[in-house]
Amino acid sequence: MSSSVICTANTRQTESIIRNLKDAGFQGNDISVLMADQAQTRDFAYEKNTKAPEGATAGAGTGLVIGGTLGWLAGIGLLAIPGLGPFIAAGPIMAALSGAAVGGTLGGLTGALIGMGLPEIEAKLYESKVKAGNSLISVQSEDSNECERARIIFERAGAKDISKVGELSAQPVILNDA
Known part of the structure:
Protein backbone atom coordinates (compact mmCIF):
# COMPACT_ATOMS: atom_id res chain seq x y z
CA MET A 1 0.00 0.00 0.00
CA SER A 2 1.31 3.42 -0.93
CA SER A 3 1.72 5.94 1.89
CA SER A 4 2.74 9.57 2.05
CA VAL A 5 4.55 11.54 4.72
CA ILE A 6 3.59 15.21 4.65
CA CYS A 7 4.95 18.27 6.44
CA THR A 8 5.11 22.03 6.35
CA ALA A 9 8.38 23.96 6.39
CA ASN A 10 9.78 27.43 5.86
CA THR A 11 11.94 28.17 2.82
CA ARG A 12 15.25 27.44 4.56
CA GLN A 13 13.94 24.16 5.94
CA THR A 14 12.49 23.23 2.55
CA GLU A 15 15.88 23.63 0.88
CA SER A 16 17.51 21.44 3.53
CA ILE A 17 14.78 18.79 3.31
CA ILE A 18 14.95 18.54 -0.49
CA ARG A 19 18.75 18.25 -0.44
CA ASN A 20 18.65 15.62 2.31
CA LEU A 21 15.96 13.59 0.55
CA LYS A 22 18.02 13.64 -2.63
CA ASP A 23 21.20 12.68 -0.75
CA ALA A 24 19.29 9.83 0.97
CA GLY A 25 18.41 8.36 -2.44
CA PHE A 26 14.77 9.37 -2.73
CA GLN A 27 13.50 9.74 -6.30
CA GLY A 28 12.42 13.19 -7.49
CA ASN A 29 9.16 11.80 -8.87
CA ASP A 30 8.11 10.60 -5.38
CA ILE A 31 8.53 14.03 -3.80
CA SER A 32 5.96 16.81 -4.00
CA VAL A 33 6.64 20.42 -3.05
CA LEU A 34 4.16 23.28 -3.04
CA MET A 35 5.21 26.81 -2.14
CA ALA A 36 3.80 30.27 -2.66
CA ASP A 37 5.34 32.25 -5.52
CA GLN A 38 7.09 34.94 -3.48
CA ALA A 39 10.42 36.73 -3.87
CA GLN A 40 12.11 34.54 -1.24
CA THR A 41 10.79 31.42 -2.93
CA ARG A 42 12.14 32.59 -6.26
CA ASP A 43 15.55 33.13 -4.71
CA PHE A 44 15.48 29.58 -3.34
CA ALA A 45 14.19 28.03 -6.53
CA TYR A 46 16.71 29.76 -8.77
CA GLU A 47 20.38 29.41 -7.98
CA LYS A 48 22.45 31.67 -10.24
CA ASN A 49 25.47 29.39 -10.01
CA THR A 50 23.70 26.46 -11.67
CA LYS A 51 23.91 25.67 -15.34
CA ALA A 52 20.47 24.14 -15.27
CA PRO A 53 18.13 25.22 -17.97
CA GLU A 54 17.64 21.44 -18.20
CA GLY A 55 15.06 21.18 -15.32
CA ALA A 56 14.12 24.82 -15.48
CA THR A 57 10.74 26.20 -16.35
CA ALA A 58 9.85 29.84 -16.96
CA GLY A 59 6.68 31.12 -15.37
CA ALA A 60 4.38 32.81 -17.87
CA GLY A 61 4.97 36.54 -17.69
CA THR A 62 6.85 36.40 -14.38
CA GLY A 63 10.40 35.83 -15.51
CA LEU A 64 10.63 33.12 -12.86
CA VAL A 65 13.21 30.46 -13.52
CA ILE A 66 13.03 27.34 -11.42
CA GLY A 67 16.12 25.23 -11.16
CA GLY A 68 18.83 24.56 -8.64
CA THR A 69 17.49 22.73 -5.63
CA LEU A 70 14.07 22.01 -7.12
CA GLY A 71 15.23 21.32 -10.66
CA TRP A 72 15.50 17.54 -10.26
CA LEU A 73 11.90 17.12 -9.03
CA ALA A 74 9.31 15.86 -11.51
CA GLY A 75 6.76 18.15 -13.17
CA ILE A 76 7.92 21.45 -11.72
CA GLY A 77 5.98 24.52 -12.74
CA LEU A 78 4.01 27.59 -11.82
CA LEU A 79 0.26 27.43 -11.36
CA ALA A 80 -2.52 29.55 -9.94
CA ILE A 81 -4.89 28.01 -7.42
CA PRO A 82 -8.26 29.79 -7.28
CA GLY A 83 -8.59 31.75 -4.06
CA LEU A 84 -4.95 31.15 -3.10
CA GLY A 85 -2.85 32.74 -5.82
CA PRO A 86 0.32 31.73 -7.68
CA PHE A 87 2.34 28.73 -6.51
CA ILE A 88 5.44 26.80 -7.48
CA ALA A 89 4.65 23.09 -7.46
CA ALA A 90 6.56 19.91 -8.25
CA GLY A 91 5.93 16.20 -8.12
CA PRO A 92 2.70 14.21 -7.98
CA ILE A 93 0.81 17.07 -6.31
CA MET A 94 1.44 19.20 -9.42
CA ALA A 95 -0.83 16.98 -11.53
CA ALA A 96 -3.55 16.96 -8.88
CA LEU A 97 -3.43 20.72 -8.47
CA SER A 98 -3.21 21.46 -12.19
CA GLY A 99 -6.58 19.79 -12.69
CA ALA A 100 -8.03 21.67 -9.74
CA ALA A 101 -6.61 25.00 -10.93
CA VAL A 102 -7.87 24.56 -14.47
CA GLY A 103 -11.28 23.39 -13.31
CA GLY A 104 -11.55 26.17 -10.76
CA THR A 105 -12.73 23.70 -8.14
CA LEU A 106 -13.55 24.98 -4.70
CA GLY A 107 -10.60 24.52 -2.38
CA GLY A 108 -8.15 23.25 -5.00
CA LEU A 109 -5.40 22.49 -2.48
CA THR A 110 -7.81 21.15 0.13
CA GLY A 111 -9.43 18.92 -2.51
CA ALA A 112 -6.07 17.59 -3.69
CA LEU A 113 -5.05 16.79 -0.11
CA ILE A 114 -8.36 15.08 0.59
CA GLY A 115 -7.72 13.04 -2.55
CA MET A 116 -4.41 11.94 -1.00
CA GLY A 117 -6.38 10.53 1.93
CA LEU A 118 -6.31 13.38 4.43
CA PRO A 119 -9.51 14.24 6.30
CA GLU A 120 -10.94 17.63 5.40
CA ILE A 121 -9.91 19.25 8.68
CA GLU A 122 -6.26 18.22 8.18
CA ALA A 123 -6.33 19.32 4.54
CA LYS A 124 -7.61 22.75 5.59
CA LEU A 125 -4.83 23.01 8.19
CA TYR A 126 -2.21 22.38 5.51
CA GLU A 127 -3.88 24.86 3.17
CA SER A 128 -3.80 27.54 5.88
CA LYS A 129 -0.09 26.87 6.50
CA VAL A 130 0.67 27.22 2.78
CA LYS A 131 -1.38 30.44 2.63
CA ALA A 132 0.77 31.74 5.51
CA GLY A 133 3.91 31.25 3.40
CA ASN A 134 5.06 27.76 4.37
CA SER A 135 5.98 25.04 1.92
CA LEU A 136 4.09 21.77 1.79
CA ILE A 137 6.34 18.77 1.21
CA SER A 138 5.20 15.20 0.62
CA VAL A 139 7.10 11.97 0.02
CA GLN A 140 5.18 9.02 -1.38
CA SER A 141 6.42 5.45 -1.06
CA GLU A 142 5.27 1.83 -1.09
CA ASP A 143 7.86 1.06 1.59
CA SER A 144 7.07 1.95 5.22
CA ASN A 145 10.83 2.16 5.96
CA GLU A 146 11.16 4.83 3.28
CA CYS A 147 8.32 6.78 4.86
CA LYS A 160 6.12 21.09 11.36
CA ASP A 161 2.78 19.30 11.07
CA ILE A 162 4.33 15.98 10.08
CA SER A 163 1.67 13.42 9.15
CA LYS A 164 1.64 10.01 7.53
CA VAL A 165 -1.34 9.02 5.45
CA GLY A 166 -2.01 5.75 3.64
CA GLU A 167 -3.77 5.51 0.30
CA LEU A 168 -6.60 3.47 1.82
CA SER A 169 -6.61 5.32 5.12
CA ALA A 170 -9.00 8.11 5.91
CA GLN A 171 -7.16 8.92 9.15
CA PRO A 172 -3.68 10.42 9.10
CA VAL A 173 -1.25 9.58 11.85
CA ILE A 174 -0.05 12.88 13.31
CA LEU A 175 3.63 12.41 14.05
CA ASN A 176 4.21 15.87 15.47
CA ASP A 177 2.26 19.10 15.62
CA ALA A 178 4.94 21.43 16.88
Missing part, protein backbone atom coordinates in the same frame (compact mmCIF):
# COMPACT_ATOMS: atom_id res chain seq x y z
CA GLU A 148 10.05 6.54 8.22
CA ARG A 149 13.33 7.78 6.72
CA ALA A 150 11.48 10.72 5.16
CA ARG A 151 9.81 11.50 8.49
CA ILE A 152 13.21 11.56 10.21
CA ILE A 153 14.58 13.91 7.54
CA PHE A 154 11.56 16.20 8.02
CA GLU A 155 11.99 16.16 11.79
CA ARG A 156 15.74 16.84 11.73
CA ALA A 157 15.18 19.85 9.49
CA GLY A 158 12.63 21.28 11.93
CA ALA A 159 9.55 20.71 9.76
